[in-house]
Amino acid sequence: MSTLEVSPVETGHEAPSGNHAPAVSNDFSIQVATVNGSGSQTANTVLLRALFQMGIPVSGKNMFPSNIAGLPTWFTIRASKDGYVARRKEIDFLVAMNPETAREDVLKLESGAAVVYDEPLKLDQLRSDLHFYPVPFDKLVAPVCPEAKLRKLVRNMIYDGVVAWLLGIEMPEVHRALVKQFGKRKAKAADLNWGAAQAGFDWAGNTLTKTDPYRVERMDRNAGKIIIDGNSACALGAMFAGVTVVTWYPITPSSSLVESLIGYLKRFRHEPETGKATYAVVQAEDELSAVGMALSAGWAGARAMTSTSGPGISLMSEFVGLGYYAELPAVIFDIQRVGPSTGLPTRTSQGDLLTTALLSHGDTHHPIFFPGTAEECFSMAVEAFDFAERFQTPVFVLSDLDLGMNSWMTEPFPYPEKPLDRGKVLTEEDLNKLGSFARYRDVDGDGIGYRTLPGTHHAAAAYFTRGSGHNDKAQYTEREDDYRNNMDRLARKFETMRRYVPAPLLDRREGARVGLISIGSSGFAVAESSDQLWKEYGIATDCLRLRAYPFTEDLKAFVQGCERVYVVEQNRDAQLLGLMRLELEPELIAKLRSVRYYGGLPLDARTLTDEVVRQEMERA
């Protein structure tokens, strides 16, 4: 067995002649079908990283069940020389490791796809229009992994070796990726896995004849880039925003955000001299409590946050309404997933738009940020904390399972240069000068009052925080004029936000009369679809990706400039379009059409293109 010290052999196999179809280089997707709990995650990450290190744009998506072990799971890696990172519907290269789904997985493939599979499954009997590569995994794993109970895990690395040979992935990159994955501390495990990868590679070289057209070629599109999932990016953003209080309740797909944050805080937010923490993390008993703690921590001056998904948002409803009326800052991350209860908790969606925008009873409106890339997960997390304190209100950061839990290539995050914005907080010295203050008075005309923090050493600092029934001095009142004044000021504050939220991103195409509007992770599919629409159908489209609610004036201008606009979203009920209806004039609303996808998988460009084309044809 080779060890890590020995530097791995050069790949150098003669590329087997793909005698049927012309070579397809750096443009395909690999799907690995396994059983969850079988430890395939490492092998899949190594494969992804090796491609990434070869400079080829990649994205990785894990489609996993709501289950701990034993159910089917699929990991998809897309390599795209053009830099498309949305899900690709078609699978070109299948690694069939799961006997339960192998048959269906193979039957679903398009003609010409390649299949690496466990020999005993005899998948080659199912179809004759695919490239089959049977691999005797059990025979190969035994010699490289003497310890029988580890074989189930190590077996996966064998397909990495086989796939590397078939696609021409450079083995030194596989090696580098493995070392990175295991770190220095787990050198022994890395060693074992490297042995398996090499065994797979060598066996394939000696045994297989390549017949499929897919291959990789080194590029240099990834220099300096990183790979990260959106949840870790949000976590980093929160840490660099100076978060001090984190309260949460575990839920997929949001848990990894806080877990990753805890990891970073432990490393970077203890004072060197004392080892003491400059943050507090509390796992609450439920989301209701989690948000109560976060809002109250915000009230008392902390940079506070919680993170959850749809079911948690539902529980937070009453408290978030109080947050709106009592004007309490906190950042609420919502990593969206599908439906309540046992409702595809491990599938993605953009279904919490209306809920979060209007959460709670009475007239409530909440600002929402829509990060659409890993980089925005970071930068918007930073910004959300400033925004919450500036506007003294709960702020939602609406991500989703696709963005949050999958792996994305991105430029390294820039260090936040803007100093922390702690908003309008009066200190003891301010009060000495002012003598007194009125908590909810609109002194500056922007709808935002001044607040004091509990613990401020001044006789005039205190005020009483409660729901909607208060005058501008925070005294209880049920007077009609006081109530209306306060409501109008809150509306004014919301209008002010419009000018400070992240502006949409516009991508124009010469001569376009059709618009595509999207939010969040849909943007990847929209960009690719826009290219498809142009190249394949000659339909030129302008793309607008909204990045926040309330919408900015750019939305109006965009719709005005288009003949018709497709609003693209990942839910059944056209929630984004619904929110736009609340704000736009009738003649603009009349231009809006809806494209919705709600199958639980990340939106892909082909689905979108087909639907836009269908609607365009219908019109014609």
Next chain:
Amino acid sequence: MSTTLNPPSTQKKTNRLGLEVLNYKGSKTTLCAGCGHNSISERIVECFYEMGVEPWQVAKLSGIGCSSKSPAYFLGQSHGFNGVHGRMPSIATGALLANRNLIGLGVTGDGDTASIGIGQFMHLLRRNLPMIYIIENNGVYGLTKGQFSATADLGSTLKTGAPNQLPPFDCCVLALQWGATFVARSFSGDKRQLQALLKAAIAHRGLSVIDVISPCVTFNDHEGSTKSYSYVQDHEEALHELEFVPYYSEIAVDIAEGGVQEVELHDGSRLRIRKLDRQYDPTSRMGALAALETAEAQGEVLTGLLYVNTAKPTLLDLLNLIEEPLSTLPENRVRPTRAVLEQVMEELT
């Protein structure tokens, strides 16, 4: 309908901070005249004044109910937060996480704590958050006009005569079982005892739960109610006599008398516990539970300090927090350096 909460203060009399009792008052109460909650507010004003607590360091926290409204009627120079029904424990937790130097003073009702809020209450107990948690227990929902709460005694009747058929939660039993480190029961009409307990709770570091029977004169003071003034007066059974000796007191305390047990509290103050007719050791949790069980069987309302534990770490201790409030840390202590971001980015390449 409203009453004046506090007796007129003696002129210019000040506490050790140089503050007058006026500095500890709140706005005029809007609760019913004779409501037990008003007496508790008065005790709070007296105790915080007499103890010389800095009012700006106090955070008043409450849920929803007549009881939860009362923080507006005391400590007007303290920040107050009237939260949502049953969720005071979470707002208390958040506030103290943000600023560990705040003195958390929670006021809640039996409906707020034992009905809608029992989940948060239990978890607060488990966390031993250092704060004072006063349950103004009248056995009914006052603010929604007289429905039974989960602390209404079995067989106790509504004004209409309808009997309560379900057994009550005893908040002191819950507090003892789930981790509070200071557990007491008192009666809004027992001025001396309530004062001593409140002061001791201020001096204690840990979660102090004081369940105060606080009759609702409007909805639950009739014959047949076991939370009426007359019922509690007839059935109160004090465990002991309490004398609070603050740490700054110059009065020398007599050396151990027979029948007097002393408990030293976090700030150095002492609680002198004088035995009445029974042997009772407030440092024994099992003893406290047994005493409550017996009292319940005999229809007695057992009052006094049921349990105290001065050694158990609080949530804030377990979090290994820095000494100063997290809320006001400057940017350079909460935003890691450029080098840290570069390091993390490097790891992800």
